[in-house]
Amino acid sequence: MKKILAFTMAAAMAAGLAACGSSASTSPSAGGSGSAPAVSDEPIKISMYYADNPTLPYMDSWLAVQETAKIAGVDLTVEAIPSTDYNTKVSLALNTGENCPDVILYQDTKGENSSLALNGAIVPISDYPEWTPNFNAMVEKLGLKDDVEELALKDGKRYFMPQLFDQPFYDGGLIMRQDYLEEKGFDAPKTFDDLYEILKAYKADHPDSYPLTTLVAPYVTYRMTMPSFGISFGKSSSSGTGALSYDYEKGEYFEGCISEEAREYLRFMNKLYAEGLLDPEMAAPIDGDVWSTKMATGAAMATYAYYDQIGGVETASEIDGFKLQMYPSLEGPAGAHHQPKSKTGKGIMFPASTAERDDFEQVVRAVDEMFFSEECSTIWCLGVEGTTYTMDGDKIVYSDDLTSSPDGIYKTMQVKYGCGADPFQFVWINEREMSKYDENYAQINKTVAGMEDGNVIQPLPPTPLFDDLTAEDAASLQTPLADSIEVWIDAFVTGSKSLDTDWDAYVAEMKNLQIEEFCKMYNDNLRK
Template sequence: MRSTTRRVIGLAAAGALVTGLAACDAGDGGNGDGDGDAVENLDGQRVGAMDDYGVGDTFVATEEVTFDLLYRDHPNYPLDRDWLFFQSLAERNNVQLDPTVAPLSDWDERRSLLIGAGNAPSFIPVTYGGQEAPFVASGAILPVSEYVDLMPHFQDKVERWGLQEELDSLRQEDGHYYLLPGLLEQVRPDYTLAMRTDVLDDLGVAEPTSWDEVREAFEEIADEHDGYPFSDRWEGQALLNYAAASFGTAAGWGYGQGVTFDHDAGEFLYTGATDEYRQLVEYFAGLVEDGLMDPESFTQDDDQALQKLSNENSYAVSTNAQELIGHRNTLDTAIGEGEYEIGKVLVPAGPAGDIIGGTRLESGIMISARAAEQDTFVAMMQFIDWLYYSDEGLEFAKWGVEGETFERSGDTGYTLTEDVDFVGLNPDGSQNLQADFGFFNGVFLLAQGSTHELVLSHLNEEEVEWQEAMAGKQQAPIDPPYPLSEMEREQASLYQNALNDFVQQSTLQFILGQRDLDTWDAYVAELEGMNMTAYVDVVNEAHQRFLQNN
């Protein structure tokens, strides 16, 4: 793995789209009261900036400028200074990038060390919501909400897509947000159950659309086939995550901070103690108890789960679009191509309704506080706005250069050029869109395209149909912000870690039948003894304080 290095890399832009300038007043287009106020005092920071830059404009620096960034080096596409990404931009945008390179394996630690030492580059991509919070109190990162008036494409998408509520969830105690998130026009789910649809067809069972129907399908499979109908992977964490929203709760990978907002009561509750969480646990405990789900689903490694699927000792497993391709390759070898069918079912509806979790905010960008002192600051914010938030910049970052890496197919389609491949779209291609050209790079493409059409543009027809069907489901409500002070964060962390560990341990015990669900009240009492109420009180007090101050 490369050691941390710095080197200037040329960047530039692709052709222009021309639409009207979208002017956004405070309170609109992604702004809360006071957002964008700081842009009035930047006369000394406009070197290279465009005087008239708006929605639909391509950013082209008026003179050559250099921006430094923290670059996450991915082993699947190691940084290459000769990438077409850099070459094509350098010819047209008049921008140079000076990266500090950190390997993926050391990314979080390296980022924290640089920010903590005051040595962070000007902008820091690949930062998820919440990861910026520890750096707010020190003043090391910029309250970017004060500067969004420099970013017309960002403001335009927030306003048109109705993202203000989700954006507000990033606000800190002072009312500002410190992260520019990747934006999605629609929630993009991916994880769900993969089921042997040929087995369902043989049994005359329709594809299930609810968790009750999933159980019924498993019962039919169990009556006719050996093994378990369902043996899962990822220690059940993906399963609990994508199932939880339809039960009105959060679990697994999505358990988060362990609090859920009760929109009727107007307060946060501790997630692992709610009736909704119990209902989720009871459902999967019932599957295990009745022999419909392999109890090893929560302890086995992934290879064991997939081996059971290929040996026909199970007929369902959690998956995503990319993993489904692997399942089919494995089953082709084990059973024979054309001798089976497997596919993603829609995430089932549950007691809370036909609801899916998720947010339309993706990983984003922190801006170092020192960047605002540089004479090229305005130009940098315009460049970030173009590359990460304009339709033109997003298309470029994803697909590359028309005629060299892709051709247009119809009004909205894309076809890779003859010798370029990506995720098997052009298997005969000898060059890879990421590794050989630098496109579809998570450092420069935060939300896989942002617009619904662009997000779907690299997916196969089957996955596009699945995504379109999922788009009809209701998105779970967004929890409001509860920004903690530094002292509160330290105290809450002590409570939260112990509580989360106990909830995860107890959830497994309940589901596997190692602890009787009749002891649920005793379990909640144990949470109380671990400062559950004190933790929730801290959260609710922070939420109320935020409402009063903002």
């Protein structure tokens, strides 16, 4: 009966998606004609969803956007959606079929999207390899064929074009006032106990401060610190479920949000909050300027953020000798680990409605060129030769406005030109990226790579191979679990709920929401 009901629900859902386009199977035959579309004098009109970060607000005038669109022959309309609301907006568009764009950036097929894909709301882009020659060539060049194939769902199809990395790198983490550590004689922190002692000392010296803050929202701190406790849950969790964590030794999922590891982690964060060491305003999204001011004025002395933010904060500070440094991942009960990453990241999706366009093939080919061609992928990283850089033999020489910028090359290129904007850049080659950073950053990455046999940055957990009915069942369980977990995390951290007297009630609620069945679905459908 359950399967019959699930089938009925799936059919109803597919009917509801009609406004967003019928199943991609009604689009041109898989693989297409194999020949390039006819060249038109008019740019092809494409609308796009973009995940906007308050520290890097989108601008239509960005050089990288303008140049790559021109090369690909695209008349681009971008809807910049706040990153904190992005997944909700994408889910609403795909579920209701209202106002779907032609292209959705920065998505994968974990969680709800797998159900949407298998029920026809998203184009199986792997059906059209002849239309993505640049993507195919870049996958081959970077040796990522196996990695990309693992993104296929139960039906053997892949529903997005992922970001491609030749190797993961440590781009963000704990950033602290190095000048304060030197003044007080503290060594660089290596453990969370070290962090606590430093924050406690700063609070004693600056009673009105909240020493540890975070960029954008608390999930940035959580996703960078939880792995050292052996877990990852909540918004932006590495599993994409919000509830489950992955045991790398056992090769299976577990109910991370109700584990003793989670309790230990939340106890540490609650201690910071209770002692006034954790910024109480981080519960809500923090504007980039507000975050920068907190750090620059000494209202906070530590944060979880990204290396390219350092230059701007140092320039804005009027504190004598003010100096920030980013440190390798701190060691916790499970070791020293950072936010898990993969050689494939979130990527480009085409809603099913896009496949109904008469020029669908041209849309796919234009997007493929704009983001994955050698010429355009270089622009997304380095900008335009002769404007942002020149070549001296094999050496990249950046323009004077970049090398003299107090914000540093990387951040200035992001803000001024749109180069290195994460939702837009889809090809990341480590050696090329390192050219935009200073020697200090290169040394930090070298240190991280040498820690724990290079296992600081763990791979993303595997995606289960759900069929369409199981994917829908899992999605129906995931949303209430994730929503409830967010409420409880905040309550435990702030102390409005007790980790001693209220923990059992929390666990009971998660079990009532069928977290155990949810976890079993994931483990039963792991790729063998």
